[in-house]
Amino acid sequence: MGGARNSEQVLLNIDHVQQRHTWDCGLACIMMVLSPQSRTRFSARLYQICQEEGFDKSTWSIDLAYLLQRFGIKHRYMTVTLGVDPGFSTESFYDHVLSKDAQRVLDRFREAGNHGVVVEQGAVTLNNVISHLREEGPVILLTNAHLLICIRCARAMPHLRSCLPCSPPYQGHYILLIGFDLKKNHMYYRNPSFKNRICSISFSKLDEARQSYGTDEDVIFIYSNSKRQNSS
Template sequence: MIKTIPTYIEHPLVHFRQRYDWDCGLSCILMLLGRNERRLFLNDFKDICQKNGFGESTWTIDLCYLLKDFGIEHKYLTITFGANPSHLGKEYYKCFNDDEKRVNEKFHNANNHGIFVETKSVSCDDLIQHLGSYGNIILLTSASLLYCDLCKVNKLSMELRSCLGLKSTYMGHYVILCGYDKRIQKFLYRNPALKDKICFMSFEAMDRARKASGTDEDIILLYDKLL
């Protein structure tokens, strides 16, 4: 039975702005952590990146292993199990050859580590239902398709472009969906490339950004036990 959800919901988060042009996914995780865990992560930042083998090239499966390490319940949904070979040769995936073995091993070992991965495409309604019932969502998007209706920034801002070093048409960028407003048909999200703020984007536009070629429709559903 589908749970009845509110018309509007916003999950509070302590914003964390990414410090480099590659750590948006890690910054999303930092927004989910408590104060002490965040401090420990930042103190051991370089060691954690090296220990997990991704260096400065983070894939969604890498984020899942980190979430597991911090005890954050989650589920990873994607339309491609493993490293998608069609990304080989694309500008954004210039480290594909270096990453492929690590990524595929993590996918195949995920179940043994208590990480749930499902090959599945989800609808906008599915995202809204999860936000209204369980908690936040980490999304992989195409950075060039993100904007904020609230700020009237309908093109990628110079601030975001500079932070990400955006050159190619597609550049993967992680954001956190933290709510929605069904009255105006918009998602609320936090963008780690920007200063502390909540951005608003239409359901339809966010669907385009998260389903763009290169994202593999990667989604991490997060479960807050308090809901």
């Protein structure tokens, strides 16, 4: 994962993957950080792997962490909630999945250490994200899509209010952070809901989108220099 790097700007060279459905944005982000061989294997066996992992079409951040471990990608998953926030029951986005997913998600958190899945409780600052992008690799981020305002998309398509049109107050959506520009106070990312393009967002707007209630401030740091496995 090469790309432009200096003290004030980083832009990682990462192949874009567009999601196939409304529910697989996180899986598309996973594919972007896999080797081409693993990506092809995952794509060909997508539905089988989803069933084997137990989440089918309902993907949580802990599921993404397990997938990264499955494919031998070194990672660190940070969240403010180890498990499921009971308050999510009031959010329409979670209402239809909590009853069937809550226990499964709790079990995955509880068993993470036994499976080599790295999970830590805590909030991540924007400086933490920038430091990781500069030194280590990309970052998978859970956002509220309603607050995900891309500067480039807004200029090209002013009729769009966000990178993923949706209804308020919350719509969970994963993106892959690939760089930043400190002079412009911009973060660069790939949005799996679109075809190949690099989106940008101001630091302040990104913080709003990633710290919105419903995200648990979930951040998955990817360590690009880790040894890649061919497991599946």
